[in-house]
Every structure is written in structure tokens, then in C-alpha cells.
Amino acid sequence: MTSFSGPYLALKTGSGDRQLSLVGGNYWTVGRGDDNNFVLPDRWISRNHAMLQGTDNGMFYLIDLGSRNGTFVNGRRVSVPVILHDGDLLTFGQTELRFCSPVATVAVTSRGDARGSDTTATAMLHVRQLISVMVVDIRDFTVMTRQTDEKIHSEAIGTWFRRAGEIIGQYGSWVDKYIGDAVMAVWIHGPEGADEATVLQILQAVSTLAAMTEQLHQQFPLPFPLRIGAGINTGYAMVGNTGSGDRPDYTALGDTVNAAFRLESSTKHLGLDLALGETTYEYIQKICGPEAGADTADMAPPPFKRFTVEMKGYEEPFTLRAGTFSDLDQFLAETL
Numbered sequence: 001m002t003s004f005s006g007p008y009l010a011l012k013t014g015s016g017d018r019q020l021s022l023v024g025g026n027y028w029t030v031g032r033g034d035d036n037n038f039v040l041p042d043r044w045i046s047r048n049h050a051m052l053q054g055t056d057n058g059m060f061y062l063i064d065l066g067s068r069n070g071t072f073v074n075g076r077r078v079s080v081p082v083i084l085h086d087g088d089l090l091t092f093g094q095t096e097l098r099f100c101s102p103v104a105t106v107a108v109t110s111r112g113d114a115r116g117s118d119t120t121a122t123a124m125l126h127v128r129q130l131i132s133v134m135v136v137d138i139r140d141f142t143v144m145t146r147q148t149d150e151k152i153h154s155e156a157i158g159t160w161f162r163r164a165g166e167i168i169g170q171y172g173s174w175v176d177k178y179i180g181d182a183v184m185a186v187w188i189h190g191p192e193g194a195d196e197a198t199v200l201q202i203l204q205a206v207s208t209l210a211a212m213t214e215q216l217h218q219q220f221p222l223p224f225p226l227r228i229g230a231g232i233n234t235g236y237a238m239v240g241n242t243g244s245g246d247r248p249d250y251t252a253l254g255d256t257v258n259a260a261f262r263l264e265s266s267t268k269h270l271g272l273d274l275a276l277g278e279t280t281y282e283y284i285q286k287i288c289g290p291e292a293g294a295d296t297a298d299m300a301p302p303p304f305k306r307f308t309v310e311m312k313g314y315e316e317p318f319t320l321r322a323g324t325f326s327d328l329d330q331f332l333a334e335t336l
Helices: 141-147 150-170 196-218 255-270 278-287 325-335
Strands: 008-013 016-021 027-031 050-054 060-064 071-073 089-092 095-100 107-109 122-138 175-179 182-188 228-241 250-253 274-277 305-309 318-323
Touching (some): 060 150, 122 141, 250 255
Antiparallel strands (some): 122 182, 228 250, 274 318
């Protein structure tokens, strides 16, 4: 049996514990399907059952992906992402695994490639890059949990997390973080800035997420249709490569990320759906720009209003653009 120095899942087998390493990435999927990182041949497990998400400070979240029979930690059903602790017992279907985190994952800060044969080491390279951060949050989540059966609530929210990941992947990004009833996604731009195609992808992702969320009550007996709020911010951040193999895993840190969360929160106070940082709005404006030689007066501005708001953690008032998803859908219909 291979012994890992970093965190792992311990699966009991007839020949002893089998260790499933949680090193070398920032998320791992569990299910019956062959496309999962950990494939468990248990007929009570869904094809895409659950996911473990690692963070840059060594914590791990367990997220149920809308499984039919549920995901449990120490006998308690998971309905939102939960933080795992050393020794926690995880149950998927009739399969039990124990989360083990005996020592911190070895991290190597590198200016180039990580060398050597130690496969437990994770290369970490942080560079300053222009990114767009999208934060999406489910509205009235606490109210819904009080009015919904735990099993229905768990399946509905798990389905939302899974579909949100699929939609964000469809539009060129990935879910960087799952936070309670919210997700964060990052688009990394090149040195020339955010190109028109990427900006449109981000806006399409938000629109599709909003439509998916509103339709979820058609599948599950929820007390009311769900809605989301979203914040999008563009700026420079330290982007870390913590992956290995043919697809690095990235995470972003800095004020650009923090402001995206504040933008999402501001939509609740403004009574709107979507808030954009000024730099994001400027890139959207370029999409509406006139052709060479055209009259600037013919330019159709994006349908988002300007607001100046006080935001937690910022001494100066923050300028943003905000609007509804109907405004966004109209803009996309006229642009695409």
C-alpha cells in the first residue's frame, strides 16, 4: 500500500485501506462515471456524485453535486459545501471513506518547473495577470432552507452547483471556489487585455446561470423560484498555478477578487441583479464601439446605470455599473 505524506481519502478494502491522494490539484470528483478522479463501483452512487475542493490555505470542502442518495459527513447529510477535518467519515451511497490530513501538503515555490521525482510536491507559481472574476450568489438561500425538506434542498442545491460548473466550463472558465451558496469563476486575459470574445463569454455565462437558476423549481418542489445575484470585476491579481499534468489549476488572490465579492453584495442593496466594475464596463463599451469612420453618436451604450456606493473594506466610495438580467439579455440579443 502506498503511503502519502499529504492529505488523502482512505477507502477500506478486503486487503486493507486504499489511499486516494488529494495532492497535485485543487479539486477531485467522486462518482460511478469513468470521468471522475475517484471512480467508486457502488450502484447507490450517482454518476457524478460529489467533489472535494482544496484551497490555497490547506482547507478542503466537500460539495454534493446533486446526487440522488446524498453525501454524508459523520452521518450528517451535506446540503452546502462543508469544511472537512482530519478523521471525518465521508459516506457516498454504501461506500465509506475517511478524510485524512496528517501533515500539510508539501509546497514548492518555484520560478520555473518543479524538478525531481517527488510526486507529492505541488508546484506553486504566482504571477501578476489581468483577470475577470465572476461571483454568483443564490438569493434568499436561508429562507429556502427553512421552507424545504432537507433531502429536496440538498438535491436542488447540489444540482445547481453541478450545472453552474458545467455552464462556467462551457464559457471558457472553471469554478475556482465554492463558498456556501455561491461560486467564483476566473477568466485569465492575455497581455493585450480582455478580448471581445472573452468578454461576451463572461456575459453569456452569467445570463445562462440566471436562466438555469430560475428553472430549477420546475425540477424540484421549491417554495419559490430561485434567483441569483452576480458581480464581475476586471483587474490585475496574483494568479497561482497549483496544478500538475496537462491542465494546471489556478487560483487568484488580491483586491480584484475581493472587489468582485463586494460588487455582488452591492446588488442586494441596489435591488438589481448584476454589478460590474468600471474596468469590466469599459471592455463591454468597446464591444459597442462604432466601426472605423462611423458617427460616434450612433453608438448604443451598454444598458447598465452608473452608481457610487459605499463598500465594506474601502475608504473611498466605489463606482460601479449595475442592471438587471433582462437588461443583460437584451444587450446580448442585440450584440450576438
